[in-house]
Structures are given as structure tokens and as C-alpha cells.
Amino acid sequence: MAKKPNKLKARLPRGFVDRSADDIRATDEMIGKIRAVYEQYGFDPVETPAFEYTDCLGKFLPDTDRPNAGVFSVQDDDEQWMSLRYDLTAPLARHVSENINEIQLPYRTYRAGWVFRNEKPGPGRFRQFMQFDADTVGAPGVQADAEMCMMMADTMEALGMARGQYVIRVNNRKVLDGVLEAIGLGGEENAERRLTVLRAIDKLDKFGLEGVRLLLGEGRKDDSGDFTKGAGLPVEAQDKIIGFISGEAQLDNEGQTELDTMAGIFATCGYEADRIKIDPSVVRGLEYYTGPVYEAELLFDVTNEKGEVVQFGSVGGGGRYDGLVKRFTGRDVPATGFSIGVSRLMTALKNLGKLQTSEVVAPVLVTVMDGDTEALGRYQKMVQELRQAGIRAEMYQGNWKKFGNQLKYADRRNCPIAIIQGSDEFEAGEIQVKDLIEGKRLSAEITDNVTWRESRPAQLTVKRDALVETVRALLDSQADDRAQAEKA
């Protein structure tokens, strides 16, 4: 009773995805457009590795009980903990600190890279995803923050988003701190409660003013019936916060002055509220932002592949982090920067139709009729001629003896054209050039297989010398047809 051996199950760790050719090409295109904006603004690239020593990354110090909480960590052979980076900001702070004597400040820099988070994945949330950051390190003034906001706006438009489809929302952490102080939550002893309040404010998009009020007070019950404990603030304090984040009340403090300065810069440069807007409910990055904070939000609804309408919300954000480099150097090195969630933004752009997903035409296929060395050389020569003429081409590399399979392969691969030369054609000095796209169209009208095979639809015979010009002409005409179809 020999049991069948258990086959190994091919599977991907949850929260990770393979990327298709379309995805990779679309991402490259997107990154190119973003990079062009950053370069234009005078930023230079820098790259850091995926791994860092865990203590350099921030608050997740290696804890012997849970070294992998939130991050992916491994122990090096000298027992030091290393982690996969979870953002690009902490590694940048490390890089700048390590090279502080060589780097000319203010340092304007950008980088794209994969980051990793060891947490529960969800729809559109992965454990590996790409961020594209820009930072100005060593610039204390809010004019640097203002520039970042304008660059974010320009980036959104470079990606094809129209005015009104996105907005950059700006706030200042010092303003929020002032509000918290005003309701008696200042001081060390209230740090935990302050966090709860800030988290509640951050939920405004999701739950609305009423939901935020519940979270500021007793708490809120979610759709599954689970209860989230609130901050337990008295009603007067709730009123103050609600009044503030709904924009009814303002505070007169340093944060507000900074916001006013930034607003002035935006106005002078022509960035009106349809692009950049001061919004008192923006929170972001609770732990390390110290001044202005900003985020890019999409304003249009996105319909996902299941046909459900999803609010996309934030696709990127950043702020001022004056303390991050100081952790290493002891020197005050103020910095501001932001991060774009490339993978997330790409999903949105795809839904908006701003990304052509299959621009690339599949290669021309040179089929193999005869398998002797001499003939194989002839086929390969045709392929090389096409390639040298700048045309994507390949010779069939499967089992050539089943000719039908070669065309089936070409069909599934979406090849535009197949080249056929058997011994008859060879002796006549000719080749067959088969238009697979036109042929597919014609196939709808033919129901009987014998006719289909013998009529050889959309196939023409030309002299061997005319290979390149015939193929090129056919490709051009196919491209015209596509352009026509696009318009219609």
C-alpha cells in the first residue's frame, strides 16, 4: 500500500506577491515619472540596503521575547540583531549620521525601495511594498516643508492626476500639542492618553466626527460587535477637540505661525486649496514627527476588481522629523521629507486608467519547420535581422515537430506576426508572413476546421529579402488599428 508521496505545495508567504510583467513595466513607468519631478527639484538619489541593525531602525529594540514584532528580524552570526527596514526614513537618518562629515547640508535626496512590515496583511496591504521618498536634511525652516508639499502636488500631476483628484493636506504637530495642552493633557504623565487622542483624531476620515467623539469619550463598537475603548475625556474636552479638528476653532501658537508661513508660500506660488490645504485633522506618524506633517490624499472613488467602491485615502505622507539624526550624532540636524506608497498609488492609477498596462507588443515569432542544423541557422538569422531592425523577435524554442503548437504558442503569447518557412518556401526563396491579429478576427467567421486550416487566413507570401520591410509595415498597420480602436 505505497502511499503517493506528498507533493510539495508551492506557496507564497502570506502578505507577499509575485509581480507580473505588466506590473513591473507599470511600476517602472511610474517611478520614472516621479524621479523626473524629484530631479527637477534638485534632489539626488542615494540607496541604502534592505537590512539595518535593529537598534538603528528606531523603537523596536531587539526584545528577546518578540524580536519579530512588527519587523522581520534575524540574528547575525555575532549575535547582533538585524532587521529588514520598515521605512526609508530611519535608514536615511542612519546614513546621514554615519557620513555627517562628508555630506553637504542641506542634503536633498530621494530613493525608491522595498520596505517590509511583519504585520497582518489586508486587501491592498502587503508585508513587502515599495516606497519612494524625498527628504531635505539640515534645513530648519518651514520653507523646506512647503517645498515638499508643492513637490508632492507636482508629482501627483506628473502621474496624470487632474486638479481636484488629489489634495495635499497639511497640519502641524505643534498645533495639536497646543490643543492637548489646553485640555489639560500636557506633561509626561499624560503621554499615553495623548496618543489615544491623536489616534482618535486620525480616524476622522474613517468614522467621521461622531465616531471620533465616541473614541474620545467612552469608546466605540465596531461592525463585528467588538468594542474599542476610548480616551475617556470629559465632554468639554471632547467639544474642544471636535471644534478644533472641524476647523471651527484656531489656536494662536508657534505651530499656527508656521502653518501661516507655509500657507503664504503656497499662495505666492499659486498652489491654491484645490492642491494644498491646511487641515487640522492630519496626524500621521505619532512617534517622530515634530513640526509640519502632510499627506497626499486621493479624492476620487476607486472600484476594485470585485466591483466594490473603495475610498482610497492617503497614498503618501511625511513631515518634519527634527530628532531622528540627533539620536545618532547628538547634533541638531533638522530634516523634513515624505514618502509615496508606490504599490498603493499604482493600484489607484490603474483604476483611474492612467496606466497603460499592455503597451508592449509581444515578439514576432519565427517558427521552425525543419530541425536540421542548416535550417535552424536560417531561422535564427531571420530573428537576428528583425532584432537588428529594432523589432522584438524570437525563434520558437519548444518542440518544433508539432507545428500546430507553435502557432498556439504564438496565439497565447499574443504574438502579432508569425514567420513560416518550410522546405517549399525555402526552395522558392520565399517566406510566409502570417498576421495573427487579423487571422484571429477572421476566425470568428469560419466555423469549419478544414476551411480554417486550408484557407490560411491573413497570410501572405513574400520574397525572403522582404522579411524586415514586410514585418515592419504590418506592425505599423496593426499599431494604427490599435490607435483607431483606442479613439473609438
Place this chain on the structure above:
RNA sequence: GCAGACGUAGCUCAGUUGGUUAGAGCGUCGGAUUGUGGCUCCGAAGGUCGGUGGUUCGAAUCCACUCGUCUGUACCA
């Protein structure tokens, strides 16, 4: 982490009050067609019924635990 729903072929799903050898459609592969894609027809492969344990003469079906997926929520540097 917490709460809920759901796990049957590669995919989408049937499977009667617990009852022989667990089915269908799509897809895959082969053939009809040895030099022509599509259509049609014929055939084949493909399952530890998520896993473990229990109840039972008998479990895909009932029970417990566990793993995984999905939804909401918490956390999110």
C-alpha cells in the same frame, strides 16, 4: 491582538436526515488534424474533502482543538 464568517480538483462551486468507488463547469494535457491558432467532437490526468484527535458499524457531513483565508476592529514607525 480581539470579534465574526468561511475552508471539497489548478479556478468557480454541487454534494440529500451521516450510507458503496466524492461530482459538475471552466482550465490543463492527448487525439480527431504527421505543414497552420479559433470552433466542434472524443479521451485522459488531476482530491490526504485544510490538519489532528474524537463520536459512530460507517464522517466531506456531527464534536473539540489547530492551521489557513476573508470581513470588521486594534496597532502601524
